[in-house]
Structure formats: structure tokens, C-alpha cells
Amino acid sequence: MASQGSGAPKKASLEGLEAKWDTAWAEQDVYRFDRTAKRPEVFSIDTPPPTVSGSLHVGHVFSYTHTDTIARYQRMTGKNVFYPMGWDDNGLPTERRVQNYYGVRCDPSLPYEAGFTPPGKEGLGADGKKLKQQVPLSRPNFIELCSELVAEDEKAFEGLFRRLGLSVDWSLLYETISDSSRRTSQLAFLRNLAGGHAYQQEAPSLWDVTFQTAVAQAELQDRDQPSAYHTLKFTRPDGSDLMIDTTRPELLPACVAVVAHPEDERFNQLEGQTITTPMGVEVPLRLHELAQPDKGTGVAMICTFGDTTDVTWWRELNLPSRAVINRMGRFTDEIPEVLTGEGRALYEQMVGKTVFSGREILVNTLTEAGSIVGEPRKITHPVKFFEKGDKPLEIVSSRQWYIRNGGREDALKAALVERGEQINFHPSYMRARYRNWVENLNGDWLVSRQRFFGVPFPVWYALDDAGEPIYDTPLVPDEDQLPIDPSVDVPAGFTEDQRGEAGGFAADPDVMDTWATSSLTPHIAAGWADADGGLFDQVYPFDVRPQAHDIIRTWLFSTVVRSHFENDVAPWRNAALSGWILDPDRKKMSKSVGNVVVPTDLLEQYGSDAVRYWAASARPGTDTAFDEGQMKVGRRLAIKMLNASRFALGMGVSVDSLQSPVTEAVDRSLMARLATLVDDCTAAFDDYDYARALERAESQFWIFTDDYIELIKDRAYGEGSSTSADGTESAHAALAQTLDTLLRLFAPFLPFATEEVWSWWRSGSVHTSGWPSASALRDIAGDTADPAIMALAGAALTELRRPKTEAKRSLKTRITSATITVPASERSRLEAAMADLVDSGNVDAYEITEGDELGVVAVLEPEPA
RNA sequence: GGACCGUUAGCUCAGUUGGCUAGAGCGCUCGCCUCACACGCGAGAGGUCACUGGUUCAAGUCCAGUACGGUCCA
Numbered sequence: 001m002a003s004q005g006s007g008a009p010k011k012a013s014l015e016g017l018e019a020k021w022d023t024a025w026a027e028q029d030v031y032r033f034d035r036t037a038k039r040p041e042v043f044s045i046d047t048p049p050p051t052v053s054g055s056l057h058v059g060h061v062f063s064y065t066h067t068d069t070i071a072r073y074q075r076m077t078g079k080n081v082f083y084p085m086g087w088d089d090n091g092l093p094t095e096r097r098v099q100n101y102y103g104v105r106c107d108p109s110l111p112y113e114a115g116f117t118p119p120g121k122e123g124l125g126a127d128g129k130k131l132k133q134q135v136p137l138s139r140p141n142f143i144e145l146c147s148e149l150v151a152e153d154e155k156a157f158e159g160l161f162r163r164l165g166l167s168v169d170w171s172l173l174y175e176t177i178s179d180s181s182r183r184t185s186q187l188a189f190l191r192n193l194a195g196g197h198a199y200q201q202e203a204p205s206l207w208d209v210t211f212q213t214a215v216a217q218a219e220l221q222d223r224d225q226p227s228a229y230h231t232l233k234f235t236r237p238d239g240s241d242l243m244i245d246t247t248r249p250e251l252l253p254a255c256v257a258v259v260a261h262p263e264d265e266r267f268n269q270l271e272g273q274t275i276t277t278p279m280g281v282e283v284p285l286r287l288h289e290l291a292q293p294d295k296g297t298g299v300a301m302i303c304t305f306g307d308t309t310d311v312t313w314w315r316e317l318n319l320p321s322r323a324v325i326n327r328m329g330r331f332t333d334e335i336p337e338v339l340t341g342e343g344r345a346l347y348e349q350m351v352g353k354t355v356f357s358g359r360e361i362l363v364n365t366l367t368e369a370g371s372i373v374g375e376p377r378k379i380t381h382p383v384k385f386f387e388k389g390d391k392p393l394e395i396v397s398s399r400q401w402y403i404r405n406g407g408r409e410d411a412l413k414a415a416l417v418e419r420g421e422q423i424n425f426h427p428s429y430m431r432a433r434y435r436n437w438v439e440n441l442n443g444d445w446l447v448s449r450q451r452f453f454g455v456p457f458p459v460w461y462a463l464d465d466a467g468e469p470i471y472d473t474p475l476v477p478d479e480d481q482l483p484i485d486p487s488v489d490v491p492a493g494f495t496e497d498q499r500g501e502a503g504g505f506a507a508d509p510d511v512m513d514t515w516a517t518s519s520l521t522p523h524i525a526a527g528w529a530d531a532d533g534g535l536f537d538q539v540y541p542f543d544v545r546p547q548a549h550d551i552i553r554t555w556l557f558s559t560v561v562r563s564h565f566e567n568d569v570a571p572w573r574n575a576a577l578s579g580w581i582l583d584p585d586r587k588k589m590s591k592s593v594g595n596v597v598v599p600t601d602l603l604e605q606y607g608s609d610a611v612r613y614w615a616a617s618a619r620p621g622t623d624t625a626f627d628e629g630q631m632k633v634g635r636r637l638a639i640k641m642l643n644a645s646r647f648a649l650g651m652g653v654s655v656d657s658l659q660s661p662v663t664e665a666v667d668r669s670l671m672a673r674l675a676t677l678v679d680d681c682t683a684a685f686d687d688y689d690y691a692r693a694l695e696r697a698e699s700q701f702w703i704f705t706d707d708y709i710e711l712i713k714d715r716a717y718g719e720g721s722s723t724s725a726d727g728t729e730s731a732h733a734a735l736a737q738t739l740d741t742l743l744r745l746f747a748p749f750l751p752f753a754t755e756e757v758w759s760w761w762r763s764g765s766v767h768t769s770g771w772p773s774a775s776a777l778r779d780i781a782g783d784t785a786d787p788a789i790m791a792l793a794g795a796a797l798t799e800l801r802r803p804k805t806e807a808k809r810s811l812k813t814r815i816t817s818a819t820i821t822v823p824a825s826e827r828s829r830l831e832a833a834m835a836d837l838v839d840s841g842n843v844d845a846y847e848i849t850e851g852d853e854l855g856v857v858a859v860l861e862p863e864p865a
Numbered sequence: 866g867g868a869c870c871g872u873u874a875g876c877u878c879a880g881u882u883g884g885c886u887a888g889a890g891c892g893c894u895c896g897c898c899u900c901a902c903a904c905g906c907g908a909g910a911g912g913u914c915a916c917u918g919g920u921u922c923a924a925g926u927c928c929a930g931u932a933c934g935g936u937c938c939a
Contacts, residue, residue: 012902222939382939429869433937436868440938550937580936617878617890622870623936627877629891632904639904647901683881695879699889709901717900798908805896805908812899842899 008649008760012642014607014635017752022162030765031167037080037538044539045071046522046572047168048547048555049086049176052153053097056160058626061599063578065615067546068166069690070576072748074543075167076771082539084172084525085161089150090181091514092211092388095453098146103131106142106452108487108509116141139452139487146453147177160599165608165751167767174524176517177453182483184529185517186458188562189447190476192403193459197565198447200401200471204304204311204321205446207396208386209329213450214400215386215393216513217407217443218554225383225392228376229296230363234258235276242275245296247381249372250359251303252279253336253347254324259313260299262287267299277301278371279343286317305395308384325394331358342369355394399471401448401457401510405561407441419560422570426688427621430549430577437553445558447513454511458484460491467502475505482529519558522571542572544688549577549621576688579623597626609750610634616749619691637698638753641746644705645757648735651716655761657736660729662780664715665832667734669789670708671781673700674741678774681745690748697745704738707794714839722835737780741772792826792854793833799856800841807860814861815843821851 025031045067050060075081099105102118103125120131154175161168175181192198205214227247234242244258258275260267270285277283290309291300302313304321313319324347326332331350339347346365350358366372383392406413417438425431448457458477461469475491477484486507490496498504522545523529526536541563547555556575563571602611606628613634618624662671677700684692714720716731739757747754747766758766778785799820804813818841822830827850830837837843 008901013904427870432869436938440867553938619878625877627891629877633890636904640902643902643905645901650901692879692881695889699879702889705901706906710899710906713900801907802909808896810897810899811907812897 008646012639012646012756014609014638014642014753017756018163018165018603018608021752021755022165025167025765025767026170028765030767031075031081031083031169033082033169033172034080035533035535035538039538041078041080042082042539042543043071043074043079044082044526044542044544045084046525046542046545046559047084047086049088049174049518049521050157051088051091051093052150052157053089053093056156056599057581058597058599058602059581060157060160061164061602061611062581062615062618062624063546063548064161064166065164065612066576066578066618066620066690067544068164068612069616069694069748070544070546070685070688071167072751072767073685073690073693073771075767076744076747076769078770081167081169082172082526082542083166083168084174085158085166085168085170086174086176086521086525087150087154087157088176088514088518089146089154090176090454090517092451094146094150094177095142095451098142098149098453099134100131101149102145103134104142104145105134105136106139107136108139108452110136110138110141112138112140116144118145142452150175150177160603163600163603163608165612167751172525176514176524177455179483180527180530181517181520181524182455184520184524185455185512186482186484187479187529188520188523188566189512189516190458190479190482192565193474193476195565198401198403200399200448200474202397202399204314204395204397205400206308206384206386206393207327207398208389208391208393209327210389210391211386211451212327214398214446214448215389216446216515217441218445218515218557219387220393221385221387222382223385224380226378227381227383228378230376231297231373232278232301232366233371233373234278234301236270237273237275242299243297243373244299244301246301247379248303248306248359249366250331250350250355250362251306251324252277252301252362252366253281253339253343253350254303254305254322255279255281255283255301256304256314256319256322257283257286257302257317258299259286259288259291259302259317261291261293262289264291264293264298266293277343278366278369279339279346280341281338281343286313286319288313288317304397307395311395321397323397325355325396327396327398329391329394330354400446401512402444403447403516403561405441405445405557406438407443407445413438413441416557416560416564419564419570423560423572424574426574426576427619430552430575430621433549433552434557437557445513445561447516448510449513450509451511454514455483455517456485456487456511457508458482458486459508460486460494460505461508463500463502463504463506465502467500469506474508515554515558518555519562521559522563523566540567540571541569544574544576545572546576546578549579552577574688577621579618579621582623582625602628602631606631606635607638607752609638609753612749612751613637613694616690616694620688634750637701638750640701640705641742641750641753642757644709645739645743645760647709648739649761651732653716653732653735653739653761655736657729657732658740660733660736662733662737662782663730664727664734664836665786665789666708666711666793666836667730668781668785669787669793670704670734671737671777672785672787673703673790674738674772675774675777675781676787678741678745678772678777682771682774685748693745694749697742697749701742701746703790703794704742707797708738708790709735711793711797711833711836711840715836720835720839722838727835733780737777741777744769744772786829786832788826789829789832792822792829793837795854796820796822796830796833796837796856797840799854800837800843800858803856803858803860809860809863812842815841815858816845816861817859818843818846819857820846820848821853821855821857822848823852823854824850826854 071083103120125131229245230249232244236242274282322336333351406416420434460475494505526539528536610631614630680696681693712731715723718728743754754766
């Protein structure tokens, strides 16, 4: 047996515990994952990799604490916990931060420049003034700067998480932009391609003109925008007017048809007839059930493309394409051939203009010509935006990569819904979010992005004799070559000088959507692509994916898709959803609102255990108000833990006391309650309900300190009026058992305070000491232990204190005589506790009578003169 | 418009198969330096369980509906 601890100190404090124990845990490898453990002995966590380019946020502290309590619980039950950390340093947020931080802009056409010095740092130039212009630089240079900056950000995150006491195994750290992650992304993509699950297509897709990239359905956001209806005068075959309302008159040159509802008797007899637009173009009138008879005049114009309904009409009605908006969000100089005469002259004025200016030109011209009638009528309506963008999305036709997700195939959709059924959601109602999302998908997952800092598609195209890419048969590398950058590496059978030449080859220019990498976090963390000595089989499918509920449709779903294709299994058995932090006014905390609280200050002020207590008090999945009051409560709890332990250990309780018998009725009652508590906490943790476990443990803890310790104090000191040596030994044994049990139960929540106390009298770490056993406590309590004795004794103690408080006397005031009334059914319990009550209540003499309610009538000793 | 969550003390929240007088913390009031803790301790006040109807011997809890708040998605 290892030597026991150094004993309780004279004064205890929380200050400095974080640094002390973080260092000790690291030195002792307390959280190290055991690579020899078999899968059934493992508990694996698919940790969310935080976006390191964002600022530190109290939300990080919140949700990561939830996961850590689960990890610590599982570790104590004997599981080998696979708890990695990852940094999400891939994607748009990093790109944007690098641009602003260094004052640079990526221009992929430029060559690499060795030893490049950026114009500034932290958004400031060498002269200390704010950077205004962005210097263009090559993609490799840009990526170098990205890596440089994220390295700094990652240090700050690791510092925060260590101080918070996350029990991650830091040797398992991964980064989403590392070679290994890029290899994983590319390998999974090539497998998807080979399996027919990935494909590319030239199709209309939502396009962000600011970021110059296509965006996926999952990244869309509807925002209410001011707009206006204009009434345009089209012409029927008989020369009469056909009025059409539109909020996007500037798309008139892209009009390919007009549409009405099949059952709208005002228009359905016009089906197939030719209508002339105000720009003199002849288009057919078609019928489709998505046309809304009650909207505008009941007839709409179909343009390629104003919104996603246009795309549906275009596809289902087999209409021609007449694109006028280019990728810059401006009117193209490729003038549609159908435009002639005045219509063509009007469009020529719009060429190169933005949507907004083009609209002004068209509206003015047509109003003057009498083709727009009446005043524009202002409305507010929802418009699609990229969630990170601030300009409305346009729809442009482009060649993009897709991964199938059931949006176009019912069988796949059903299979993915079924995968969701195989995952236990915590709380369970979160499953509905998953199911709703999957069932309502209407397109495949667009995974290509026209960006720079990301994982490139590992694909080239052979060029035909005219220098045009042959898209149908992409050239791919061997799997063991990965990762590759097709803009640098050369496909087999070609040489670098054939790049871009007719008969040569060209690289796919795009990078993958950030979710295309994030959807592989289980594979990345477990080294799937690295053939890493069986680690993958040791941990996959994972036990749990912890994450926030707002990214069920993105991160959670896309991970299910990848695992479905690659492994034919759900990626985890459980999904634990955490809520959001709200500020005290119930608004979601976000940087733009300016209500973000910096977590490092909180950890400093209240201590990590206190902040963890606040986080762990929040029910799984519920949005929670930021509440410093709860942190004060947590701090009080942690301090109390130190002091109560100091009391017990200070009177001779030691590790040996754990071997002594618990004989007194009051003590046995407490043991019985502890056994129930262990059962409750175990059940709660098994259901991922850390908050319930904490609440139960806390409530028993305060009964222990406020009632039990007060009751048995004199007996424990060996000073009670009728105390025997056995009674004292029993109190010591009960104190030791309680301390032992409570330290273990609180270890997932207050890892620092519990470890500190553990070190005073035990060897090793409380975090690897094992979860307490309810049956062992029941054995100690004995069959006849009565948990109600403690409850009654506590209530009786309150009754004995009340007369003193009401008389405004000190609690040490002696009661010269007391009459205690007790219900007959409780009498034996009271008598069992009476010896301790006499001592703790300073009662000189008493008698017991039976009555309806527990109560005390007391005569106090006279006040000293 | 659809789905989901919520509404219990001034505030933040518990209340698990329906079952004693609905609980906790904070805040508030009044006290107490009691040999673990004044970063503490004790006692107390404070609730029409959103509303309406139903099931039941019994409803904060189950059912139906309404209102309000919130989240996700259209």
C-alpha cells in the first residue's frame, strides 16, 4: 500500500490549485489513453474541435465542462477514456482573420515568394496605423500565414482548457488542417468518388458574391429584407396586357417563361401561348403548382435565376438557361442573343452594373416607356443569405462537387433517418431536429468551395486537344500519395510542363467545404487514414459525440453521412447536445452584440471548480443564462469541501477509519442515504444527466455538513455526554466513508478541490480511484439501517436551534430543559438519535411526548449579566 | 407556415412510472465570532404550480385546447 497523504493543512484555500494539479496530472499521465485496452473497456469521445480563429468565449467553458464531467465519470467506472482535443483551424474564419490580421489577400495566380514579410500584424501596419489595403500574395504564402496565426490562437485555447481542468489526453491532439487531416479528407473523398457517393455537376447553385464561392443548403439563412413589388406589363398573343408583379425586375432580361397555377381559371387556358416581355422577348406561359394564385397578379415570371423556385421551375419545366448575373454579382457582358432592338439597348446599359444599379436603370427606362405601371409597393420578405455573408445570395450556374445525402434519393434518405434512430440523443427530443432536417432535404450536399485555405480536391482533369477539361473522367492519385495539392503535384503519366496545355492536364481549383473535413472528426481523431496500429478499431464507433444543438443539421448529420458510406454504421452510440449561453437579458451571447464575457477572467475570479459548477448545473440541452451568482455558489461549495474535510481529518479520521465498523444508528442511517445517493448519481450519469448527479450530490453534501457533522461533533471528539469509545470509532468510520464517497462523487465536477483533499489522506489521484459502490455502502450500513433517522434528526436539530435563534441567543446557549413532541410513528427514530441531539443541542434535560408534529418547547439558561 | 422546448417563490431552477403540508439556491428579514469554515453559521418570511376543460379516489405531474416566451427549420 502506498503511503497516505500529508495530512490536512491548517488553512485551506482554492487559490493556486489549478496550476498545482494541472502540472501534477500532466506529470503523472493521469488522463493518458491506454493503447492496449480492448474496445469494450474503452469510452471514446468525438470532441468538438473549437474554431481557434474565434475568440475565447464563456460558451467554450460551458459545453466542454459538460463533456468533461462525463469523461471523468466514465474514467472512474474503470473505462479507458479516449478523450482527444482538436483544433479547427481550417476554413473561412481563419482565412478572414488572416486577411485582417496581416493585411493580405490570396491571389492564387501569383508565385510563391520565399521570406515574404506581411505588411502588418494585428490589423496594424508598421507605422502603427490601421491597415487599409490588402497586399496580394500566393496561395502557399497565404497558407503559411494561416498556420503561423493559428499556432498562437491554439496556445491560448490550450491554456484555457487546461486551467478549466478538462481531462483530455493532450497527446491525442489533432488539427483539421494538418497533413493527417487532409489525407483523411482526401482519402474519404476518393472512396466516396469510387463508390459513386460523390459526383460533380454543372448546375445552378447558391453563390455568395462577397466570398466568391458556392454555399451549401446547410449554410443558408433566411433574413427579412426590405424589397418592393413592381408591376410589369407583358403582352398576350391578342395584344392585350398581362400584368406581372415582381420584386426583381432587373432579372427581366433573364426571363425564360411566365407561370400560373394549373387550377387558376384566369390563366390556365393560356397554357403554351406566347407572351411578350417588356423587353420584346417572346416566352411561353406555363403551368406549375408552385405558382401562387393569390400572390401578385397570379402570374409570375421565371428567370434564370432569381430564387430557388426559379430553379425548380427551370428544371421541372425543362426551360432554357439565360443567365445575366455573373459570379461578381454583376450583369454579364455575354448579352443573351434573344435580346434585340430596344431590349438589347437597355441591357447594354446594364452590363457590368451591380444588381442594384442595374435595377435602377431598368426600372427608370421601363417606367418612362410605360411598361412598368404604378408606384413600387414596399414589402419585407425573407431572402437567402450565406450565414457568414452580408449580401443576398445569387444563383449562378457552376460546376460543383456533391456528396449524396438523401436529398435526391428516398432510399438513401430513409437509410440516413434510420442511422439517426441508432443513436441515443441526450436529451432525447433532440432526435426530432435530426429527423426533420433529413426528411426535408431537397438536394445533395454541395462540398466544393471556391476558396484557398482548405483541403483541395485530390483531382486533376485531362485536357483535350482544344485545352478543355474532360470532366467525366477525373484523374486521381493513388491513396498512398495522399495528401496532395493538385495545383503543385502532377498526375501519373504527366509532367509539370503539361499543366494547362492542350493535351495535358489541369488541377481541380476548388477546396472542400469545412464540414467535409469536420464530418470526419472520428476518423481523424482515431487515425483512420494513417493505419495507426489498430487505434481506429479500438475506439470506433465512438461512444459519444458532444456538441451544440444548432449544428445537428451540419456537423452531426454530415458525420452520419460519411460513416454511413465508409463504415456502414452510425459514428457514435450517443449524441449529447448542449445548449447556448444567454446573457442575463436572455439574449444569445455573440461577439457582434458585444455581450461576450471573457472566460479567463472568470476562472481567475471564482476558480475553475466554481465556474465548472455553474456549467454543470445546467440541464443537458437547455440554453442557460450566464449567472455569476451560480459561480459564487460553486465557489462556496468547493471551499466547504476543503473545510469539512479538514475538520474530519483534523480529529483523527484517516484511511484506517475506512476499516472500522459503523455501529451507531445515526451513522448507519447516513451510510444508507449515501448508498441511495450513489445509485442516483450513477443512474443520472449513465443517462448523461450530469446536472442531476450534481444536484443530488450537492443536496446530500449540505445535509452532511449542516446536520450530520453538527450532530456527531462531540461524539467524534470523544467528548459527548454519553459517548463510548465505540461511538467515537463509529463516527470516525462514518466520516471517512462519507468523505471517501463524496470526494469521488464530486470529482467530475470539482476536480481541483476533490484532488486537493484526496492528497491530504490518500495516495494516487481521486480521478483514477474508482466510482463509489452503493452495495459496499449498504454492507457497511447493515440491513436494518434506517435512512429516515438522519432526516428526523436534522429536523429535530432545527427545532432545538429555533428557540435560541428566536431569543437572539447564541447557538451554544444551553437548554436547561426541553419538551420534545414527536409523532408516535417517529418516536423510535428520535430516541435513536437522542444522544447526539442532546450534545449538539446543548440540552441538559428533556422529555419526549407524542403529538401530531415535531416540535420543541425549551427553557434556556439565563443570560449572563 | 412546420417541428421542438418551456411557463413552479422577487430571480435562477429542481420536482423520474400521478400519492403526505410543492422543494433548493440566490436575494430579502432577523440574529449568531458555536474549538472545520465570517469566502462562515442559524432561523424566518415568500407560491392560485400560465389559463380553460377533461381523465382519476387523488393532477405541478396524464390528455385536449388556448395564451405567452424561446429554439431550429421553411
